[in-house]
Amino acid sequence: MRNYFQFSERGTSYKQESAAGITTFLSMAYILVVNPVILSQTGMDKGALFTATALSAIIGSLLIGLMSNYPIGIAPSMGINAFFTFTVCIGMNIPWETALTGVFIAGILFMILSLLKIREKIINVIPQDLKHAIGGGIGFFVAFMGLKNAGIVTANDATFVAIGNLSSAATLLAVTGFIITIILLNRGIKGGIFYGMVLSTIIGMVFGVIKPPQAIVGKIPSLEPTFGVVFSHLDDIFSPKVLAVIFTFLFVAFFDTAGALIAIASQAGLMKNNEIPNAGKALLADSMSTIAGSVLGTSTTASFVESTAGIAVGGRTGFTSIVISACFVVSLFFSPVLSIITPEITAPALIIVGSLMATEIGKINWGNLTVAIPSFIIVIMMPLSFSVATGIALGFILYPISMIATKKAKEVHPIMYVLCVIFIGYFVYVV
Numbered sequence: 001m002r003n004y005f006q007f008s009e010r011g012t013s014y015k016q017e018s019a020a021g022i023t024t025f026l027s028m029a030y031i032l033v034v035n036p037v038i039l040s041q042t043g044m045d046k047g048a049l050f051t052a053t054a055l056s057a058i059i060g061s062l063l064i065g066l067m068s069n070y071p072i073g074i075a076p077s078m079g080i081n082a083f084f085t086f087t088v089c090i091g092m093n094i095p096w097e098t099a100l101t102g103v104f105i106a107g108i109l110f111m112i113l114s115l116l117k118i119r120e121k122i123i124n125v126i127p128q129d130l131k132h133a134i135g136g137g138i139g140f141f142v143a144f145m146g147l148k149n150a151g152i153v154t155a156n157d158a159t160f161v162a163i164g165n166l167s168s169a170a171t172l173l174a175v176t177g178f179i180i181t182i183i184l185l186n187r188g189i190k191g192g193i194f195y196g197m198v199l200s201t202i203i204g205m206v207f208g209v210i211k212p213p214q215a216i217v218g219k220i221p222s223l224e225p226t227f228g229v230v231f232s233h234l235d236d237i238f239s240p241k242v243l244a245v246i247f248t249f250l251f252v253a254f255f256d257t258a259g260a261l262i263a264i265a266s267q268a269g270l271m272k273n274n275e276i277p278n279a280g281k282a283l284l285a286d287s288m289s290t291i292a293g294s295v296l297g298t299s300t301t302a303s304f305v306e307s308t309a310g311i312a313v314g315g316r317t318g319f320t321s322i323v324i325s326a327c328f329v330v331s332l333f334f335s336p337v338l339s340i341i342t343p344e345i346t347a348p349a350l351i352i353v354g355s356l357m358a359t360e361i362g363k364i365n366w367g368n369l370t371v372a373i374p375s376f377i378i379v380i381m382m383p384l385s386f387s388v389a390t391g392i393a394l395g396f397i398l399y400p401i402s403m404i405a406t407k408k409a410k411e412v413h414p415i416m417y418v419l420c421v422i423f424i425g426y427f428v429y430v431v
Contacts, residue, residue: 005317012316020315021323023194024073027306027349029341031075038081042089042096047221052296057328060289060301065321068282071310073324074289077302080252084299088245097233102242104230104294106249110287120280123258125413128274129364133375135263136361137382137391142305143354144383150174150347169209170344178348193313193349200345210340218335226297253300255389257286260303268311308353370406374398393423
């Protein structure tokens with residue numbers, strides 16, 4: 001086991017990987033509650049969605065750990081589940097069965113692109129500066145999610161965002177957890193992020209901010225309402241409206257995962273010569289989990305940027321993903337206990353991890369406007385658009401334009417020009 005996951009080469013241990021896996025799981029656990037809440041608004045059964053969410057995370061995390069040896073957790077994507085519900089099903093009035101079939105088809109296309117190594121090729125030709133921008137931008141995006149979840153930053157009609165109510169009990173709990181975690185990390189305590197979440201949870205229950213679980217063990221809901229529905233609605237996809245939806249699923253998931261993979265590999269020190277080893281296997285695992293998830297009954301899965309929380313604790317191999325998968329298995333039986341893991345508990349971890357990831361922007365050649373401006377757009381638009389894929393798309397449109405303007409057009413890989421055209425078309429005809 002140690003040899004398979006290359007513990008010695010990556011300087012890790014069972015204890016370190018296990019702590020990392022548990023930390024990532026706790027950072028991701030909210031998806032078990034939030035995903036069913038969002039998708040059930042389409043008319044899908046909430047119980048079946050809970051089970052489908054857990055099983056897709058089990059399958060995806062297990063696959064990426066065994067196939068690519070990366071410390072990544074996979075689960076239904078938060079951005080795509082909102083798009084699935086509010087844009088596709090409610091906004092476009094497409095039945096959830098048809099939309100789910102669209103996810104299934106997109107997953108098959110993911111897998112084909114992965115097997116042909118097209119996805120891997122695209123990731124590897126991205127210029128180094130833009131990769132640093134993606135990593136740093138995701139850091140700002142993750143920190144922004146943490147600040148939002150903590151209630152430290154809230155929406156405001158006049159200024160778009162504003163400081164939240166810092167006197168509210170939930171926000172005070174998040175701030176307390178943030179301070180505790182900073183102290184633990186500065187004291188050099190390994191697993192400080194994980195211990196910070198545990199201590200915050202205890203404090204929350206002591207002061208009544210978090211309600212103790214009503215029970216310990218819960219019954220696993222049936223998958224029957226959603227399982228295999230995609231196979232009986234394959235004829236529904238042959239319409240321009242649904243085909244556009246499939247393309248959007250393909251586009252967003254592709255670059256959400258690519259961005260997360262670049263950020264995670266960079267933070268874990270796994271990137272070599274501007275390339276990500278085993279990227280093809282990681283992308284194949286991701287596409288396979290999307291197919292499995294759609295058959296089970298949930299929207300597109302993706303590599304979670306919250307995996308960086310586990311990496312900050314010391315996760316370096318696929319054994320971290322195995323632990324994440326095992327935790328989701330346990331969660332199937334202990335769903336009542338998971339209710340105490342609120343967004344305020346995980347928020348400090350996201351803010352701290354975001355600050356660690358943001359150091360990537362220091363590696364960008366800011367003295368060169370050709371790459372500095374596209375890099376800046378990537379970094380700032382990820383949190384402002386609340387989408388990793390949108391930030392990447394805008395930066396990739398500007399990069400070739402900047403290179404052409406400085407008479408360096410021949411230095412741009414042809415794939416980057418193709419992506420530029422695709423992204424422009426995406427914003428014109430889809431968004």
